[in-house]
Amino acid sequence: MPEVVLDGVELTAEQVRSVARSKAPVLVHPDGLVRANAAHQTVSALSAAGQVYGRTTGVGANRLVAVAYESNAGPVVLGPEGSVLPADAPIPDPVPEPVRHDAHGLRLLRSHAGGAGPLLDPVSVRAMLTVRLNQLAAGGSGVSPHLLHGLAEALNRGLTPPVHAFGGIGTGDLPALAVTALCLLGEVPWRGGTMDPIPFDPADALSFISSNAGSLGEAALACADLSELLRASTVITALAFLAGDGNSEAYEAVVHLARPHAGQQTVAARLRDLLAGQPVKAARIQDPYSYRAVPQVHGPALDAVVALERTLGIELNSASENPLVDPVGNRVLHNANFHTAYLGLALDAIRNALFQTAALSVARLSLMLEPAFTGLSPFLASGPPGSSGLMILEYVAHSALGALRLNAMPTSLATAVVSRGVEEHAPFSSQAARNSLDAVGDYRIVLAAELVAAVRALRMRGTTPVDGPLADAFAYAAERLPGRLDDRPLDQDVEDAAALLPGLAEF
Structure with a gap:
């Protein structure tokens, strides 16, 4: 190392x-x-x-x-x-x-x-x-x-x-x-x-x-993890898109030049790259939001993590002590560089944006369990009538999304008055950092559930992505996720899928 x-x-x-x-x-x-x-x-x-x-x-x-x-x-x-x-x-x-x-x-x-x-x-x-x-x-x-x-x-x-x-x-x-x-x-x-x-x-x-080294340390961990998970999410979205015969018209460059937010354009361009040359049938004139609005919803999360990286780039390398020692001026300066309003607000923003894109992930999971959308069996089940397939993953994903919703609550709305009224403001960025680390875990489960469903749906359809980064990503996941379709406990599938997310972020 x-x-x-x-x-x-x-x-x-x-x-x-x-x-x-x-x-x-x-x-x-x-x-x-x-x-x-x-x-x-x-x-x-x-x-x-x-x-x-x-x-x-x-x-x-x-x-x-x-x-x-x-x-x-x-x-x-x-x-x-x-x-x-x-x-x-x-x-x-x-x-x-x-x-x-x-x-x-x-x-x-x-x-x-x-x-x-x-x-x-x-x-x-x-x-x-x-x-x-x-x-x-x-x-x-x-x-x-x-x-x-x-x-x-x-x-x-x-x-x-x-x-x-x-x-x-x-x-x-x-x-x-x-x-x-x-x-x-x-x-x-x-x-x-x-x-x-x-x-x-x-x-x-x-x-x-x-x-505030403790808060900054946890914020740095959350930032690095979320940057990785957000990259993996775009790859999983593309796999789910293939499984649902999505309409790639929504990702065309001219659409996003018409409203050129940086993150939105990045997501759309990445999806175009992943889906280039793929056997997309465009089964609908217009897709549900969980496909059609990915650039507009996932893009703000990318922008928020970039903003957090920029904030951390300053905070991690700053002299934040009170008093500040100035050897050049041979003096000490009593100040408030220890106050982390910038950090708390940036963390609140990323958690809020993360919830929005996680909600789309859960919605895509639900669509993949719906025969009217995929043409496959209900819940991607394979077995006697009434088999449950991946039914429980919808509950699991919503449970994780519920936890993410709680962790997304803005901590910067709180304050405190301490030390006999002398210190009369607090940004609670310590709690924002802790909540952000917890949100990482929530989001990881949401993405893992969507990945399990996307891989199973593509297997059941007999669809394999054509050569390129998406084909490599599918092979990476399919080789490591169980191929069994019978009703059985799925906890290990979700755990295995979660472990694959850092690797998917690199495709």
Whole structure:
């Protein structure tokens, strides 16, 4: 598995997924370490001379409460070209003194490590660690480069902190990152193994946890997954189109030049490519919406995922901490870059668009079970009269669509007032990211059910796509899905079909 270089500049959602799911190793780019060290030296000097939120003051409503500046950080020694040593090497000397038990920063971490609910899947937590490490490499936090080294080591050893589901509201994943810091300190055990504690200056506490890395990590996973599933959906639509003798007139280029939305044109062009040269009979002068309106409904979902990718391209590579350290100007700037309204709104948009196109998928499934549409037996059954065939898949798909409908509810309509009224707005993008990951699972089931029906219908009709990408996609699916047509449990068919979706996205 190729390593992912984290430089604070070019991290993508696909790379986050590669590290989180496939356990690709990470390497911090030397430039990121140099930026982090410059900010660390700047904020340490400024904190010793004056007020810096979270370092010489309390946080939230305690922002006006002065606290002693208790840094135990010595100068950080970087390796060649600004790098720290590899993840399995010891921290270079000199290292900070042991953290004082009563230091303000340590109390802050302990008090904020208060998440609740079930523990998150390690994949989501690895996504969070990847994002936070890349953010720190952007160089605005002021934390010691030792912490970048520690996060890289944890990722490369397969360790995750015990992060609970509840605690973030879109203005900072404070509980999740606080417990991460306590794992780095050695106070809380890692999940999956052990590693030596990392030197942690208590003055870096707020700077480390001032981030929405958890929400961004889950959003990145959802974005990469949805981009893949939306590509697979167009291929499945083309297979269902053949099974139902659709009318390709609705996909003609002149139609979509008449209303040239980007996603709509992309979908129509892809369908034209897939269906080129296929034995399409055009059984009707005008198809139902689930065929005729695919570009107009699936297109907005493509546009929404592009917009989410654009938002994540900024968020994943930004310095979002408060305060922001500006080494060039030798100052710290108190700000609200931690607020994730852009992210929450983009996630709400993709889930809403996803529900619309998923509804068309369920409708196509229903059409393929209808003899008047396919000329085949009811429910694509094969056996004695009254056989059920794929009848139950219609229920399964609607059940998944119902869950997707709930997950599509906009979280950005909520807000919160916390910390004695000082923090009086919240976008709830943490919930938007979690709902988006859940929506991925719902949509995967919907597509899997449609794929099972499309492959069976084509088999029963004796229709094989002509040479080209659609023929290759059909062969890929047909070779891996059971060919039996008798009434039997279909749960494994749906599971097998779901596993084929990433491969179908590549045709």
